[in-house]
Amino acid sequence: QVQLIESGGGLVQAGGSLRLSCAASGVTFSNYAMGWFRQAPGKEREFVATISRSGHRTYYADSVKGRFTISRDNAKNTVYLQMNSLKPEDTAVYYCAADQGQMTDYASEYDYWGQGTQVTVSS
Numbered sequence: 001q002v003q004l005i006e007s008g009g010g011l012v013q014a015g016g017s018l019r020l021s022c023a024a025s026g027v028t029f030s031n032y033a034m035g036w037f038r039q040a041p042g043k044e045r046e047f048v049a050t051i052s053r054s055g056h057r058t059y060y061a062d063s064v065k066g067r068f069t070i071s072r073d074n075a076k077n078t079v080y081l082q083m084n085s086l087k088p089e090d091t092a093v094y095y096c097a098a099d100q101g102q103m104t105d106y107a108s109e110y111d112y113w114g115q116g117t118q119v120t121v122s123s
Contacts, residue, residue, distance in 0.1 A: 002025070002026040003024070003025045003114075004023070004097070004098060004113065005023050005115070006094065006095065006114045006115065007020070009094060010118075012120070014121055014123050015085060016086050016121070017086065018083045018119060019083070020080065020083065020119075022036075022078065022081075022096030023078050024077045024079075025077065027098060030074040031100060032053060032099060033099045033102060034051050034096060035048075035049065035096070035099065036050070036081045036094060036095070036096055036097075037107055038092035038094045038095065040089075040093075047106075048064055048068065048081070049061065049064065049081060050070065050103040050104060050105060051070045052102075053103075054074075058070050059103060061105070064083075068081060068082065083119070086119075088123045089121075090119060091119060092119060093116040093118050094118075094119050095114055097110035097113045097114070098112040098113075099111060
């Protein structure tokens with residue numbers, strides 16, 4: 001049974017930082033590209049960042065480029081999202097996802113999803 005479990009969300013003031021983690025089980029983690037997406041109330045789910053299977057390549061949404069960093073530790077079956085200089089518009093439920101194909105910003109390409117972790121940024 002495949003499980004992706006996010007953690008690390010919470011309430012933070014604007015300008016602050018959070019580090020999200022996503023622990024995977026039931027899959028050979030290094031065979032999957034990983035991604036982070038987010039969904040704010042009343043909005044569509046949107047792409048945030050993705051990382052290749054090896055971790056050597058990354059890709060970001062323009063809205064988070066330079067502020068967020070995606071990384072992974074294949075030995076720990078975990079992907080991370082370091083979020084710095086947070087803004088109120090970053091408030092959303094953040095989801096990690098696993099894609100057996102290539103890294104992509106298309107949500108429909110991902111095979112497995114976590115339940116999400118809430119991030120709230122106060123102004």
